[in-house]
Amino acid sequence: MNSSALSSPLPRPFPSDWASAWGEDEYGLWMALNFRGARQAFRWIAPGSFLMGSPEDEPQRNDNETLHPVTLTQGYWLADTACTQALWQALMGDNPSRFPDDPDNPVENVSWGMAQDFIVRLNAAVPGLHAGLPTEAQWEYACRAGTQTPFAFGANITPERVNY
Secondary structure (H helix, E strand, O other), X not given: OOHHHOOOOOOOOOOOOOXXXXXXXXXXXXEEEEEOOEEEEEEEEXXXXXXXXXXXXXXXXXXXXXXXXXXXXXXXXEEOOOOEHHHHHHHHOOOOOOOOOOOOOEOOOOOHHHHHHHHHHHHHHOOOOOOOOOOHHHHHHHHHOOOOOOEOOEOOOOOOOOOO
């Protein structure tokens, strides 16, 4: 890949040693991890500022969602999907899911402690990955995808857009 063709500043290092593939598409920079046959893609989230929380007039707003400015001074890599059953099983040796029909489905039936153990083991198995759960601010910033609306796709949720 020609790094001069990339539209956003490159994180350092890019690509990481663990990346089996990388590039840029309409959503930005990405890298893929292949671990024992299971693939997980990560998206680069550039540093920036946003208003975290929700405006007082937003429908179904909770009292703990006070709108306030947040600046993320460092970019970060974020998995572009939930951890799959395939990746969990490749690393942990088992699949705790109650719905094991498809290895590409998200792993579920996982406690916070199990997730922390997974992260520790993943970082030990993949040097330089530095995996971790995102902070609330990192999660909201990435989910908003540069918008000020409740959802990255706008203010209204429809059956076609809902994430069950």
